[in-house]
Amino acid sequence: xxxxxxxxxxxxxxxxxxxxxxxxxxxxxxxxxxxxxxxxxxxxxxxxxxxxxxxxxxxxxxxxxxxxxxxxxxxxxxxxxxxxxxxxxxxxxxxxxxxxxxxxxxxxxxxxxxxxxxxxxxxxxxxxxxxxxxxxxxxxxxxxxxxxxxxxxxxxxxxxxxxxxxxxxxxxxxxxxxxxxxxxxxxxxxxxxxxx
Amino acid sequence: xxxxxxxxxxxxxxxxxxxxxxxxxxxxxxxxxxxxxxxxxxxxxxxxxxxxxxxxxxxxxxxxxxxxxxxxxxxxxxxxxxxxxxxxxxxxxxxxxxxxxxxxxxxxxxxxxxxxxxxxxxxxxxxxxxxxxxxxxxxxxxxxxxxxxxxxxxxxxxxxxxxxxxxxxxxxxxxxxxxxxxxxxxxxxxxxxxxxxxxxxxxxxxxxxxxxxxxxxxxxxxxxxxxxxxxxxxxxxxxxxxxxxxxxxxxxxxxxxxxxxxxxxxxxxxxxxxxxxxxxxxxxxxxxxxxxxxxxxxxxxxxxxxxxxxxxxxxxxxxxxxxxxxxxxxxxxxxxxxxxxxxxxxxxxxxxxxxxxxxxxxxxxxxxxxxxxxxxxxxxxxxxxxxxxxxxxxxxxxxxxxxxxxxxxxxxxxxxxxx
Numbered sequence: 117x118x119x120x121x122x123x124x125x126x127x128x129x130x131x132x133x134x135x136x137x138x139x140x141x142x143x144x145x146x147x148x149x150x151x152x153x154x155x156x157x158x159x160x161x162x163x164x165x166x167x168x169x170x171x172x173x174x175x176x177x178x179x180x181x182x183x184x185x186x187x188x189x190x191x192x193x194x195x196x197x198x199x200x201x202x203x204x205x206x207x208x209x210x211x212x213x214x215x216x217x218x219x220x221x222x223x224x225x226x227x228x229x230x231x232x233x234x235x236x237x238x239x240x241x242x243x244x245x246x247x248x249x250x251x252x253x254x255x256x257x258x259x260x261x262x263x264x265x266x267x268x269x270x271x272x273x274x275x276x277x278x279x280x281x282x283x284x285x286x287x288x289x290x291x292x293x294x295x296x297x298x299x300x301x302x303x304x305x306x307x308x309x310x311x312x
Numbered sequence: 313x314x315x316x317x318x319x320x321x322x323x324x325x326x327x328x329x330x331x332x333x334x335x336x337x338x339x340x341x342x343x344x345x346x347x348x349x350x351x352x353x354x355x356x357x358x359x360x361x362x363x364x365x366x367x368x369x370x371x372x373x374x375x376x377x378x379x380x381x382x383x384x385x386x387x388x389x390x391x392x393x394x395x396x397x398x399x400x401x402x403x404x405x406x407x408x409x410x411x412x413x414x415x416x417x418x419x420x421x422x423x424x425x426x427x428x429x430x431x432x433x434x435x436x437x438x439x440x441x442x443x444x445x446x447x448x449x450x451x452x453x454x455x456x457x458x459x460x461x462x463x464x465x466x467x468x469x470x471x472x473x474x475x476x477x478x479x480x481x482x483x484x485x486x487x488x489x490x491x492x493x494x495x496x497x498x499x500x501x502x503x504x505x506x507x508x509x510x511x512x513x514x515x516x517x518x519x520x521x522x523x524x525x526x527x528x529x530x531x532x533x534x535x536x537x538x539x540x541x542x543x544x545x546x547x548x549x550x551x552x553x554x555x556x557x558x559x560x561x562x563x564x565x566x567x568x569x570x571x572x573x574x575x576x577x578x579x580x581x582x583x584x585x586x587x588x589x590x591x592x593x594x595x596x597x598x599x600x601x602x603x604x605x606x607x608x609x610x611x612x613x614x615x616x617x618x619x620x621x622x623x624x625x626x627x628x629x630x631x632x633x634x635x636x637x638x639x640x641x642x643x644x645x646x647x648x649x650x651x652x653x654x655x656x657x658x659x660x661x662x663x664x665x666x667x668x669x670x671x672x673x674x675x676x677x678x679x680x681x682x683x684x685x686x687x688x689x690x691x692x693x694x695x696x697x698x699x700x701x702x703x704x705x706x707x708x709x710x711x712x713x714x715x716x717x718x719x720x721x722x723x724x725x726x727x728x729x730x731x
Contacts, residue, residue: 143564143605147649148634149518153656159649193518193634195569 120172127167130309132206136198140164146190146200156180160190160200163207176216181208182223213309226250236298239288243279322347323723324409324499326397327673329357330709331701332505333379334716339723340388347497348383348391349411351678353463354453355380355393357507358702359709361440361531363538363545366586367616372709373456380458393459398494400502400682400697404726409497415490417450417464417474422485424452424460431480434468438542441535444550445542450477450486454540464488500727502697503719506678508670508706511573516566518635519666525551526644527636527664530561530583537590547594549663551642556663557595560646561588562633563604565666575690577669577706581608584667585620592625601627601659603646629657636664670706674699698722 127134140161147159158166158180166175181204190200208224211217217224230253234246247270252259263270273279288294321344325336328350336348354360359372383389392413399410418428429448437443440453449468452460462485468474469488478486510531513521521527526549528536535541536548549556561584566572581604588600609617620626633648643660650657674680675691686695692706693699700719701712 141568141605142651143632144649144651145632145634147656148631148647159654159656161649161651162654193571195564195571195632197570 118173119170121170123170123172123175124168126172127207127210131203131210133199133202134167134206134210136203137164137167139196139198141196143195145193145195149189149193151187151189152183152185156183160204163204167207173216175207176211176214177218178211179218179221179223181205181211182217182221184208225253238286239291239294240285242283242285244281244283247279248283321345321727322497322499323720323727324349324397324407324497324502325505325723326502327357327505327507327701327703328352328355328391328393329505329507329701329712330359330376330379331507331703331712331716331719332357332503333376333383334713335503335505335700335720335723336389336391337379337382337386338717338720339727340386341382342720342724344388344724344727346389347499348389349395349397350391350393351396351506353394353416353461354457354459355383355391356458358531360453360457361535363534363541363590364586365709366582367613369586369589375709376458377456383458391459394463398681400680403684405500405729407499407502409499409502411495411497413493413495415466415469415487415492416461417466417469417486417488417490418462419485419487419490420459420461421483422461422481423483424462425482426462427480427482428462428477428486431477432468432473434471434473436465436468441540441542442532444532444535450474461485500729501723502682503700503716503723504674504680504693504697504703505700505716505719506673506703508672508702509676511566511668511671513566513666513668515572516666516668519562519565519633519664520636520638520644521666524636524638524642524644525549526556526638526642526662527666529565530580530587530665530667533587533590533665534583537587537594547591547663549642554662555595556591557598558662559588559591559598559600560644560659560661560664561600561602561667562646562664563602563607563667564632565668567667567669568605573669573671573690575669575706576608578608578610579706579708580667580669582613582616582708584665585609585616587665588620588623588626592623599625599627601629601661603629603631603633603648605630605632631657670702672703672706674703698726 144161146161184204186201188201194200230249235241251262323339323344323346325332325348336346340346356376362372365372394414394416396412398412401408428450432448432450434449435446436449438445438447450462450464452462474488513529536543539545547556568576591598591600629650630652631648631650633646635647637645639645639660644664645658645660647658672691674693680697682696684696688694693703698719700716
């Protein structure tokens, strides 16, 4: 395993909220508070220590930070006030910009492809299209099977008006403004990256 | 030489725990007049609630008894119990202090014979043992209590029975109708030594204190291990009274945590090691597990840590546990991540002891009633009056005594200054 001793500084500067990692005192409360702890290999505490130790590839290629569901338990419990959820999302995003993430990583694929493209296309989340793309991304057979598995949830959501069944609802009012906002955000992001 | 000091050159010491007692006797023994004010019916404070001191594991009653003798033998010390300083005016060298005396309902004629306690039929939760057992509504806290005079609960004093109990007293010391009093005193220097309170463990929601009977705190455990405690010194599970032989100690419970107390109380690591020895000595086949973030055994306490480490019956897990749940047998299950191995654990115990920290009384009900009083971020007293022991910073008994002696010196300097 290669150690990149500049990695910690890189994360503090370039990964969103990454500088907070310096504050971690390695107590382990985040690990014990996480409801997803059966699904990751390294706890937030371990990831932070790996960042400090310079285990660049191991951190950036890890699927651990993609398991976060943003329940905020760790933030609420952290004795040193670290915004752990945000640090974890920052690391995931940084790994993506560095091209280190397995393209088949399911959460990455959902966030970076399915969800993002869906919302950018119209300015709103189209639940019907979103669900369809997500279910059918591994082929028609897998999609039908997944759809049948989730049938009861979907019907329940329809009934309680939590899911709009119409696949094409067109663009939101003021879509041009929305696009401008995105362009501005992208511009700022580039600026920030160059600054770092 | 000492006699030349005018009556006005009095040093007021607020709080009669180990710090206040020390400041009072040290200052008085140099010839100054001292007024010692204590809020409780007896002196001794938190130290009187301890079973043993670390690191020598001797009984605190010994050290307290020496100080009580020094007070009794020194005519320069006046003391008030069940009394609170409610207002301070003026400034260094010339303070006017108002003191409220709560009625004890027992006069200083009391000999401590205990006939009144025997006659009393009403029991109340025992504050001295954190309410873990019931005691008579007229009593003294324990056999070594000083002053020895009994005290009566104010609610009980209003009852019809209190009048009957008063007749039992062979020296006529009981006065259920004793009124509260206020006195005004002129003093030259003030030393604030109001000490600390165990942090309210119910606030640490993930640990379930108050919800799970077998999760207790270090101060409660201290009482449980003591012969005057609720179990007569037997270490048991509060839920079913069974011997607690598999005990967990959780360090930094509600300490070094921005959700609770942000600072380190400095004593809990050593206190837990000491308490581990209570369990190990009582039950040779017992197991103690200490969960810690890092161990803070300063300078000479390192030897105590080494001694504790040598005990094979004690397991150390580097981890701040995330939460506690209860299993079907009523065992508290401690859940977290071992930060040395990365392993996620869920371990059941007979009893879990939370090593809670010190909250300064000056951050709670015991604020200094003086306009010039200053505090640090956590409520410890830093200015306006002199402060000693745990009113100034969280610390152990030995350094409290050092700090209290130093403050006696400061107080003498102020009181001895001639205008």
